[in-house]
Amino acid sequence: MTRHDGSSRAVLSIEQVSVHFGGLVAISDMTFALNQGELLSLIGPNGAGKTTALNVVTGFLRPTKGEVRYRGAALNRLKPHEVANLGLVRTFQKTSVFGMNTVFDNVLIGLHRHGSSSLWETVLALPHVRREEKRLRERAWEILDFVGIDKHAAQLGGALPYGEQRLLEVAVALAAQPTLLLLDEPVSGMNASETASFMKLLGKIRQRGLTVLLVEHNMHMVMSMSDRIVALNYGKIIAEGPPAAIQQDPEVIRAYLGQEVKRA
Amino acid sequence: MRRTLPYLWVGFLLSVPLWLHDQYFLHILITTGIFTITAMSLNLLLGFTGQLSLGHVAFFGVGAYTSALASLGFDVHIFGGFRIVHQPWPAVTGFAVGILVAGLCGYAIGKLSFKVREAYFVIVTISFAEVVRLVALNWVELTQGPLALNNIPPFTIGFPGLWEQTLWGKVPNYYAVLAVGAVAHILIRRLVLSRIGRAMVALKENEPLATSLGIDVTRFLVLAAVVSAGIAGAAGGLYAHYIRIIDPDIFLFIYTVTMVIMVVTGGKGTLAGPLVGGIIFGILPVMLRPMATPEAQWIIYGVFMILIVFFLPRGIVPAVQDWWQSKMGVTQAPVDGARTGGRL
Ligand SMILES: Nc1ncnc2c1ncn2[C@@H]1O[C@H](COP(=O)(O)OP(=O)(O)OP(=O)(O)O)[C@@H](O)[C@H]1O
Ligand SMILES: [Mg+2]
Numbered sequence: 070m071t072r073h074d075g076s077s078r079a080v081l082s083i084e085q086v087s088v089h090f091g092g093l094v095a096i097s098d099m100t101f102a103l104n105q106g107e108l109l110s111l112i113g114p115n116g117a118g119k120t121t122a123l124n125v126v127t128g129f130l131r132p133t134k135g136e137v138r139y140r141g142a143a144l145n146r147l148k149p150h151e152v153a154n155l156g157l158v159r160t161f162q163k164t165s166v167f168g169m170n171t172v173f174d175n176v177l178i179g180l181h182r183h184g185s186s187s188l189w190e191t192v193l194a195l196p197h198v199r200r201e202e203k204r205l206r207e208r209a210w211e212i213l214d215f216v217g218i219d220k221h222a223a224q225l226g227g228a229l230p231y232g233e234q235r236l237l238e239v240a241v242a243l244a245a246q247p248t249l250l251l252l253d254e255p256v257s258g259m260n261a262s263e264t265a266s267f268m269k270l271l272g273k274i275r276q277r278g279l280t281v282l283l284v285e286h287n288m289h290m291v292m293s294m295s296d297r298i299v300a301l302n303y304g305k306i307i308a309e310g311p312p313a314a315i316q317q318d319p320e321v322i323r324a325y326l327g328q329e330v331k332r333a
Numbered sequence: 334m335r336r337t338l339p340y341l342w343v344g345f346l347l348s349v350p351l352w353l354h355d356q357y358f359l360h361i362l363i364t365t366g367i368f369t370i371t372a373m374s375l376n377l378l379l380g381f382t383g384q385l386s387l388g389h390v391a392f393f394g395v396g397a398y399t400s401a402l403a404s405l406g407f408d409v410h411i412f413g414g415f416r417i418v419h420q421p422w423p424a425v426t427g428f429a430v431g432i433l434v435a436g437l438c439g440y441a442i443g444k445l446s447f448k449v450r451e452a453y454f455v456i457v458t459i460s461f462a463e464v465v466r467l468v469a470l471n472w473v474e475l476t477q478g479p480l481a482l483n484n485i486p487p488f489t490i491g492f493p494g495l496w497e498q499t500l501w502g503k504v505p506n507y508y509a510v511l512a513v514g515a516v517a518h519i520l521i522r523r524l525v526l527s528r529i530g531r532a533m534v535a536l537k538e539n540e541p542l543a544t545s546l547g548i549d550v551t552r553f554l555v556l557a558a559v560v561s562a563g564i565a566g567a568a569g570g571l572y573a574h575y576i577r578i579i580d581p582d583i584f585l586f587i588y589t590v591t592m593v594i595m596v597v598t599g600g601k602g603t604l605a606g607p608l609v610g611g612i613i614f615g616i617l618p619v620m621l622r623p624m625a626t627p628e629a630q631w632i633i634y635g636v637f638m639i640l641i642v643f644f645l646p647r648g649i650v651p652a653v654q655d656w657w658q659s660k661m662g663v664t665q666a667p668v669d670g671a672r673t674g675g676r677l
Contacts, residue, residue: 153547188560
């Protein structure tokens, strides 16, 4: 088993985390760290515990044991919205948008963290509220443009084709001003060309200096985009290292045998 | 068209007392207006946050009783021989206090129940309404119990010493209801079209996604409950100082049901929905009265509501909007205001 100890540039550290669901051990004694600006992929067969790990980091689940820290702050006791307010923003494995809202409004909702007008200021319609609203709308257009779904702005989120819906999810997450972006299988269900353009988008996102934790089954994407990979099986880290090393790792190959046939 | 419609409406409503001299019908319009305000307040919770308050009449009743008691004064004994004596305040001050107390109740109920929400919120609101009804019924020294609070003073507006006007009779009260309704509507409109309103809608539609974007569930649901309860309390104050007599029957469950019917048939989650539903279900009983016994009226109500819910599940306003859009050949809603369905 190869292991890089979290260097001094580590922003997110997961320390000896275990998650039990009743008798089921979804994650056991997991330790790894993410460095500033890094793209780290979390891979593993179905049920390995990847989504569970994401849920623990983002406050959707409390770990049974262990600790998660982001830039020095302990996340264990925080609620999801508090974790988000520290700059950790996630997407969901199962497509998740505000279906009855327009694409534009989806992104406006995502921009929640950019605004601060209070109830009083809002009902009194103070000039600064209007300025803030204008700023948010401009920002929403920038994000739609950046992700490349600006032409769908007026459509309902739920009415978008699948591929665009997955892009909308990322647009909404980006709107929430992440410093660490956590993506749960963002290209699952996309065709090859959609995947290729998503990889381009992810490249652009990284140029903005975002740290990314990627959960993904698409090995082409994982191998070509990751700085580092953590491989899980049955809730345990079985390998950790750069893509080239992971590809050769006998434990990883064994874990994926049989699995690969199913999901080809 | 869309922009001028609200102004036409306001102009029409302002003109009503000029040509409608039937006092009974004016009375119906006033009570309909008051009920419509409560429906608007309920819509903020039910339509925009998705939380069903089945004790909404409690906030209305608390506003009514508080405002009435503050302007009547009281002298009650509490445990240990203590006495609380309150000298009468002006009705308008009572009205403000009523809004405040109703809002506080909304805050307490929200804090209490939004940790678990939905079914729990329904139960807590129903129980709350029953508890305040029992207090109103049994704390006779304060509320006169079933004997009712009588001689509640009407509103007096103006500046003391300069110009004052006491709202006796129907016409001034009609305008008072219209004014409060307009303020409530503008308030709710500003709220739901803002970042705060978007957060509420986001929580209703997809709570995990909303929280993952930094939206604090409890904060925005409690906020909606406070504003909603405060507006319902304002409607209660209007009612108390217009009818000038209130008893514990004000808390009857059937009033909450009426509010829910107004919101659901009009179109929950739209700004115009409760107005449309409120007017229909405020006026319908009057039209039915000469034709049907009260029991038959309720059946007609029920059938009418089932028909609407069955054929227009989202309510009248969204259905009309869809029809209008398809007629105009517009397939895509305009970006601004599309979510809340236009400007009204
Ligand atoms: N809320 C839960 N309650 C009980 N068991 C759960 C819960 N969430 C996940 N599990 C179980 O924990 C294990 C890990 O699940 P997890 O969703 O993290 O896997 P994953 O690596 O994301 O898999 P996939 O690639 O299929 O998404 C699975 O056995 C799953 O059935
Ligand atoms: Mg998963």
